[in-house]
Amino acid sequence: MEYTRLGSSGLKVSRIALGCMSFGVSGEWTPWALDDEGAEPIFRQAVELGVTFWDTANVYGMGTSEEIVGRALKKYTRRDDIVLATKVFFPIHQGPGGAGLSRKAIMEQIDASLSRLGTDYVDLYQIHRFDPETPVEETMEALHDVVRAGKARYLGASSMWAWQFAKMQHVAQVNGWSRFVSMQDQYSLVQREEEREMFGLLADQGVGSMPWSPLAAGLLARPWGEKGTSRAATNPTTDRQGRPLFLDGDKAIVDAVQRIARARGVSMAQVAMAWVLHNPVVSAPIVGATKPRHLADAVAALDVRLTDDEVRSLEEHYTPRLPTYF
Numbered sequence: 545m546e547y548t549r550l551g552s553s554g555l556k557v558s559r560i561a562l563g564c565m566s567f568g569v570s571g572e573w574t575p576w577a578l579d580d581e582g583a584e585p586i587f588r589q590a591v592e593l594g595v596t597f598w599d600t601a602n603v604y605g606m607g608t609s610e611e612i613v614g615r616a617l618k619k620y621t622r623r624d625d626i627v628l629a630t631k632v633f634f635p636i637h638q639g640p641g642g643a644g645l646s647r648k649a650i651m652e653q654i655d656a657s658l659s660r661l662g663t664d665y666v667d668l669y670q671i672h673r674f675d676p677e678t679p680v681e682e683t684m685e686a687l688h689d690v691v692r693a694g695k696a697r698y699l700g701a702s703s704m705w706a707w708q709f710a711k712m713q714h715v716a717q718v719n720g721w722s723r724f725v726s727m728q729d730q731y732s733l734v735q736r737e738e739e740r741e742m743f744g745l746l747a748d749q750g751v752g753s754m755p756w757s758p759l760a761a762g763l764l765a766r767p768w769g770e771k772g773t774s775r776a777a778t779n780p781t782t783d784r785q786g787r788p789l790f791l792d793g794d795k796a797i798v799d800a801v802q803r804i805a806r807a808r809g810v811s812m813a814q815v816a817m818a819w820v821l822h823n824p825v826v827s828a829p830i831v832g833a834t835k836p837r838h839l840a841d842a843v844a845a846l847d848v849r850l851t852d853d854e855v856r857s858l859e860e861h862y863t864p865r866l867p868t869y870f
Contacts, residue, residue, distance in 0.1 A: 545594030546846050550827050552750030553725040555667065555698055557627050559821065560842045561597040561754060562590045563832035567612045568605020577605055578834060580612055586833050587616040593843050597828055599728075599754070601631035601672060602657050614662035623663055630657045631702065631728075633672035645675035647686040654695050669696035670728060674704035680715045688721035700726035700754070703867070706741035713749060724751060726827065730867060731755035733764055733801065733819055733858055734794045737867045743825045752827030755820055763790060764816035765841075768798045789868055796861035804854050810844070811837075817845035819858055 546559040566586070568577040578586070590598070600609045610630060617623055632653045635643035641652035658664060669690060675683060690696045701709060701724045709727065716723040727746055729738050731753065738753070746753055759765045798812075805812040820829050831842040850858070 545596075545843060547594075548827055549752070550668075550698070550754075551725045551746070551752030553698060553752070555627065555725065557597040557828050558595050559828050559846060560593075560595050560839070561599050561629075561828040561830045562586070562595050562839070563756070563830040564598060564600035564609050564613050565604045566832045566834045567600075568608040574605060576834060577609075580615060583612055583616065584620075585836055586839065587620045589836050589839050590833075591621050593839060595839060595843070596625060597627045597629070599629040599631075599668075599830055600661075601634075601670075602636050602653055602660075603631075603634040603672070606636060607656070607660050610657055610660035614660055618662065627667045628661065628663065629668035629670060629700065630661065630666050631670040631672040632657070633675060645671055645678045645683040645686075647682055650683070650686040650690065654690050658695060665695055665697065667697045668700050668726060669698070670700035670702055670726070672702050674701075674708045674712075680712050681719070684712055684716045684721050685719070688716070688719075691722045698722075698725045700724055700728060702728035702756075703730060706745050709742070710745060723749075726752045726754050728754040728756055728830070730757055731820060731823075731826070731829075732758050732760045733797050733816055733862070734760045734790060735865070735868070736859075736862055737865065743823070746825050753823070753825045755826060755829045758820040758829040758831070759813055759816050760790070763794070764798060764801050765811070765813040767802055767812075768795045791863050791865065793861060793863045797858065800857045800861065804850075804857070808848070810848060811841050813838070813841040814845040814848050815850075815858075817842050818848035818850055819855065821845060822850055822855065 547556050548559055550557050566578055567583045568574060600613050617626060632650060633645060641648040687699050699722050713723050729742060731738050801812045801815050805815045820826055831838055833839045
């Protein structure tokens with residue numbers, strides 16, 4: 545395992561993050577979710593491989609992911625050996641503090657998350673999205689107070705427009721409040737829109753990127769047209785405006801991944817992940833593992849050094865599209 549600082553902060557994280565949306569009580573939205581027993585081999589493997597960066601959210605499994613992660617912390621490792629991250633924003637109940645980034649919601653939800661996780665602090669507390677209904681000053685001061693109270697060590701954000709992120713960072717800076725050290729954004733060979741503005745902003749401000757869906761829900765890990773996992777089968781195929789997430793032209797990208805993987809004698813997942821890791825702004829891609837090979841492939845990708853020609857062949861067929869902020 546390799547370790548790096550999260551952006552320019554002093555926080556050391558494993559270069560692969562374990563995404564814990566895969567764990568929780570199965571429901572209509574997540575019929576593929578793993579319970580404690582199903583998640584056990586994944587947690588054990590993460591510890592054995594040195595994957596010490598674990599990311600969850602209050603909304604995953606409507607709180608049950610945090611509960612499973614909390615029990616795993618006690619059973620398979622030591623709290624101080626793990627960099628623990630969770631998130632707040634999406635609705636978890638109908639009350640006034642059940643969603644969004646108001647002071648009430650942030651204060652209520654950090655305490656609820658800590659209770660479910662069985663710990664008195666998280667290392668990284670992230671806003672899951674931008675909240676247009678709450679003044680930025682209110683959100684950033686509340687997050688700063690969470691840090692000052694010792695309930696979070698660092699702050700992070702996820703999936704928003706670059707101008708929104710810049711605005712939040714600016715408000716924090718001028719008021720002397722805690723700023724974000726990470727951005728959890730969608731980034732893969734078939735979703736590269738963060739390269740236009742966000743990555744330049746992150747590099748300028750010393751913020752680390754934690755890409756989600758680095759394999760595009762498994763699209764880049766298997767030959768074009770091959771049936772995916774049960775989780776992939778339940779993933780949306782369009783964005784909120786009904787636009788397709790994946791395009792017919794993506795086949796050429798998948799074919800290039802397959803071609804390079806075959807020539808190198810490695811899995812397609814390793815090649816696609818190596819490309820994400822190749823970007824200097826990326827600190828730690830998030831891997832939502834449901835099978836042992838998922839983490840193993842991600843860690844093995846750290847040893848795959850793509851040539852300039854391979855990078856060109858992977859990138860040349862990309863078709864621009866709007867980001868998908870679910």
